Amino acid sequence: MPLTMRIGAVGAFLGAGLLALVWAYSYGGSAEPGILDRTGPAVTWGLPAAKLVFNLANACCIGALVLAVFALPHGGAAHAKALRIAGWSAAIWAVAAAGFVFLSFLTIANIPVSADSFGPIFVSFLTGVDAGRYGVLASALAAAVAFACFNLRSPRMVAVTTVLAFAGLVPLVLKSHATGGAGHADSTTSVILHSGSAAVWLGGLLVLILLRPAVLPGQLNGVVRRYSTLALVCFITIVASGIMAAWASIGSWGGLSTAYGGIVVAKAAALIVLGTFGALHRQWSLRRLELDPHRAGRYFTALAVAELAVMGAAVGMATALGRTEPPTSLGSAATDPGLPVPELWAYISQWAPDPLWSLACGFAVFFYLAGVRRLRRAGRTWPAHRTVLWLAGVAVLFMVTNGGIHVYQGYLFNAHVLTQMMLTAVVPLLLVPAAPLALAELTILGRTDSSTGVKEILARTVQPVLAGVTRAPYFAAYAIAGSLVAFYYTPLLGWSARGQLGYSAMTLLALLAGCLFTRAMTGRPDGGGGHARKARLGVLAGTAALYGVYGWGLTAQAAALESPWYTSVGQPWGAAGPAAAELGGIIMWVVAAGTLAVMAAIVTSRPAAAAGSRTQDEMVPDPDPDPVGTPERPRPHAG
Structure with missing residues (x-):
């Protein structure tokens, strides 16, 4: 691909972003200086410009790292170039974050740099004010990512660096409008999902164009297809999270008539155009790449350049949106009528969609x-009861994380206990027997070009961990005990009551601990016969005692443990019986007794396997580049 084409792609991206930023920043009223403003137009316009550079740099960094982890063959020229692009982008990201913090201080403090008190006040801002501390953290994380990109090359360390890069997006989100305020919706998770998905999508496309000369012609189609899959997932995530975040800031349909609402509408129009470009790529570009990679590569690049111009405009508008006052801050949000007394019907009828877990449930159903x-099209079967269990488990997970339990979890301690027990005990008892990993083994294609895909991650990381847990089930019991300590005797208890980020962390921890424990108790042991059965029954008895002690502790310490909820929302229902914190212990006992009894029944009813033997139902299929290929060839079934 000619150098002029790559320069044109970068120019279209930056030019459209700057033009959109100028329009949206002026239209939203943020460019107008205040009456007592002492900083001048350099700071007024420098602040959004620094944020735009910040956004573009972190997108290029994250996009390059994700391509290096997921799409590119390890050790090749394209992989090395992607890491170099990520490193230089992270360095620019760190400088832009530092500049943004400095300009933010000038805007907040409203003092000139020449003032005698400038130095001490600036240091105090960096160490004692959230906006300053978060900015310093963002710059430090970006610098750490840059160092890792230039010095670390192993696949695992590149994956760790990618996670660190995503973490670098969080600090400035926490200081934005996302965290809301009194009476405002918390859209932190929505904004993090939105920012991360946008970074992968637009950064990945720009980096893919820059990498085009280094990608071998025979690998181009595969790399583009992998990116296309990521782009589709990111597009769905951006649409869903963007709607939730925008509604949290707008609050009502009338808010669309404000300047903030106008920018949101323009950004939504750009997203529709980008969706059209994505459809053209999947229906036209990818097919042509299969037939003629060299010639079709030029068509793909030309279409991608136009797409990057629209992406740049969307990023520019998003940057200005972060500096525009939302309608909810201006008092135009819809009035909250308040929640009814937490009775059974209220738990069923109330809804509060959570962006992370709504998307997780949707993707879980789709991919399963x-x-x-895919198995059926290959002429093979999959037990229907497993599909029913999976759909039921995802449905329960969706109701817990988006329904009335989620709503009241932010108000009541006993609802928090119910959430934790449903996620730790009930949902895993439905999901684990559905054997999603075995289904993945049978249907996901393995990579043959030294890159890392889902099947390779499962084989190298997930399966060994699960095998160890199944052989030593008491480790899973330790995970349950540790999660209970984290839920009730660490700051996580308060974080889960006050914001989406803490709630999401609590939910993920509960679900992982529960799935590990359920797998250890209900999975078929690899040999051991009756000894394995006795060991599992002993672990179940110990876990029952653990829940009994913790339930008693929750009942005895309910008044102290529910303080994060009273701190956040008070006691809106007075002394209503369903709101009593002491119900938490009873909830834990009831749910634990029911689920542990089911697990004990599974363990005792299952025939003991001879040492070293494995049944036909539990065998994992042999590694094969075509796991759902010819149905005539006999193959073991999944377990």
């Missing part, structure tokens, strides 16, 4: 059913 469909 897609795997079943």
Whole structure:
């Protein structure tokens, strides 16, 4: 690909972003200086410009790292170049974050740099004010990512660096409008999902164009297809999280008539155009790449350049949106009528969609059913009861994380206990027997070009951990005990009551601990016969005692443990019986007794396997580049 084409792609990206930023910043009223403003137009316009550079740099960094981890063959020229691009982008990201913090201080303090008190006040801002501390953290994380990109090359360390890069997006989100305020919706998770998905999507496309000369012609189609899959997932995530975040800031349909609402509408129009470009790529570009990679590569690049111009405009508008006052801050949000007394019907009828877990449930259903469909198209079968269990488990997970339990979890301690027990005990008891990992083994294609895909991650990381847990089930019991300590005797208890980020961390921890424990108790042991059965029954008895002690502790310490909820929202229902914190202990006992009894029944009813033997139902299929290929060839079934 000619150098002029790559320069044109970068120019279209930056030019459209700057033009959109100028329009949206002026239209939203943020460019107008205040009456007592002492900083001048350099700071007024420098602040959004620094944020735009920040956004573009972190997108290029994250996009390059994700391509290096997921799409590019390890050790090749394209992989090395992607890491170099990520490193230089992270360095620019760190400088832009530092500049943004400095300009933010000038805007907040409203003092000239020449003032005698400038130095001490600036240091105090960096160490004692959230905006300063978060900015310093963002700059430090970006610098750490840059160092890692230039010095670390192993696949695992590149994956760790990618996670660190995503973490670098969080600090400035926490100081934005996302965290809301009194009476405002918390859209932190929505904004983090939105920012991360946008970084992968637009950064990945720009880096893919820059890498085009280094990608071998025979690898181009595969790399583009992998990026296309990521782009589709990111597009869905951006649409869903963007709607939730925008509604949290707008609050009502009338808010669309404000300047903030106008920018949101323009940004939504750009997203529709980008969706059209994505459809053209999947229906036209990818097919042509299969037939003629060299010639079709030029068509792909030309279409991608136009797409990057629209992406740049969307980023520019998003940057200005972060500096525009939302309608909820201006008092135009819809009035909250308040929640009814927490009774059974209220738990069923109330809804509060959570962006992370809504998307997780949707993707879980889609990919599982897609795997079943792929097996059937290959002439093979998958037990229907497993599909029913999976759909039921995802449905319960969706209700817990988006329904009335989620709503009241932010108000009541006993609702928090119910959430934790449903996620730790009930949901895993439905999901684990559905054997999603075995389905993935049967249906996901393995990579043959030294890159890392989902199947390779499962084989190298997930399966060894699960095998160890199944052989030593008491480790899973330790995970349950540790999670209970984290839920009730660490700051996580308060964080889960006050914001989406803490709630999401609590939910993920509960679900992982529960799935590990359920897998250890209900999975078929690899040999051991009756000894394995006795060991599992002993672990179940110990876990029952653990829940009994913790339930008693929750009942005895309810008044002290529910303080984060009273701190956040008071006691809106007075002394209503369903709101009593002491119900938490009873909830823990009831749910634990029911689920542990089911697990004990599974363990005792399952025939003991001879040492070293494995049944036909539990065998993992042999590694094969075509795991759903010819149905005539006999193969073991999944377990």
